[in-house]
Amino acid sequence: MSYPNKLNENNITSLDKRHYVRSMFNSIYRTYDLLNHLLSLGVDIYWRKKSLSNVNLDQNSVCLDLAAGTGDYGLEVHKKFKSFVIGYDIAENSLLLFKKKIKNKKLDKKRFLLINGEAENISLKDSSVDLVTIAFGIRNFYDSQKAVHEIFRILKVNGTLLILEFGLPKNPIIRKLYKLYFEKILPLIGRMISKSEFAYKYLPESVRLFEQQKDIISEIIVAGFRDIKVKPMTFGIVNLYEAKKVSEEYYYNDDKNLFRKLLT
Numbered sequence: 322m323s324y325p326n327k328l329n330e331n332n333i334t335s336l337d338k339r340h341y342v343r344s345m346f347n348s349i350y351r352t353y354d355l356l357n358h359l360l361s362l363g364v365d366i367y368w369r370k371k372s373l374s375n376v377n378l379d380q381n382s383v384c385l386d387l388a389a390g391t392g393d394y395g396l397e398v399h400k401k402f403k404s405f406v407i408g409y410d411i412a413e414n415s416l417l418l419f420k421k422k423i424k425n426k427k428l429d430k431k432r433f434l435l436i437n438g439e440a441e442n443i444s445l446k447d448s449s450v451d452l453v454t455i456a457f458g459i460r461n462f463y464d465s466q467k468a469v470h471e472i473f474r475i476l477k478v479n480g481t482l483l484i485l486e487f488g489l490p491k492n493p494i495i496r497k498l499y500k501l502y503f504e505k506i507l508p509l510i511g512r513m514i515s516k517s518e519f520a521y522k523y524l525p526e527s528v529r530l531f532e533q534q535k536d537i538i539s540e541i542i543v544a545g546f547r548d549i550k551v552k553p554m555t556f557g558i559v560n561l562y563e564a565k566k567v568s569e570e571y572y573y574n575d576d577k578n579l580f581r582k583l584l585t
């Protein structure tokens with residue numbers, strides 16, 4: 322397939338993005354974990370773990386790990402709460418590695434369900450899940466607003482949505498240093514190890530577009546979530562978004578700014 326040189330939301334359709342992202346993650350799955358830990362110096366493990374600090378689940382709870390990839394977030398949830406975990410991802414190759422990890426760790430496979438599908442159309446019943454986790458996935462969705470509506474639908478009342486996503490540090494000096502690493506050094510190492518020409522160019526580009534063009538908090542509010550908190554981690558390299566479904570009702574309003582003013 323041909324890849325766009327620049328992933329600009331203005332010149333790429335939803336369908337293109339879905340196709341592009343799926344092919345890319347299907348092609349880099351073998352080196353994904355290694356590069357994740359290497360390029361973040363292992364801090365990604367801490368981010369997933371720390372994000373669960375305020376969550377209370379038990380072994381009967383159900384967690385949907387959306388954009389689960391090779392499963393590290395879902396596995397962390399299971400390790401902490403012994404709960405059921407549904408791993409959901411558009412790229413089937415990553416889920417094969419998730420399956421392998423469940424086997425290698427000798428975990429009870431009846432506690433896991435892996436589904437190859439997209440966040441924009443979740444094949445689960447209304448109000449069926451206690452926790453939805455998304456780590457480094459939402460910026461890749463071809464329609465994040467649709468996905469957040471779907472998440473609201475399938476969460477139970479009092480259910481929680483946790484989103485970990487890359488951001489850019491606010492401190493100008495740290496931001497400059499980080500951008501140098503993220504935009505120049507990381508794509509080189511990523512290309513060498515993954516052998517993918519595009520994937521690690523796509524990473525900083527997709528984070529830049531996400532920062533500039535997406536207002537994820539508004540999307541969460543519009544979908545009906547409340548009690549929204551944003552917690553910067555490690556100088557704001559990553560943000561943790563926490564949101565609650567406090568009732569089945571939601572009020573759809575296209576004017577996101579007006580809605581935001583009224584509710585925060």
Ligand SMILES: C[S@@+](CC[C@H](N)C(=O)[O-])C[C@H]1O[C@@H](n2cnc3c(N)ncnc32)[C@H](O)[C@@H]1O
Pocket residue numbers: 342343346347357387388389390391392393394409410411412415438439440441455456457458461462463
């Ligand atoms: C950067 S990886 C993150 C994987 C994992 N959550 C982690 O923490 O390492 C992003 C994942 O999002 C998946 N993805 C992208 N778009 C998706 C969509 N529309 N629906 C479901 N999964 C999607 C990709 O296939 C990929 O596995």
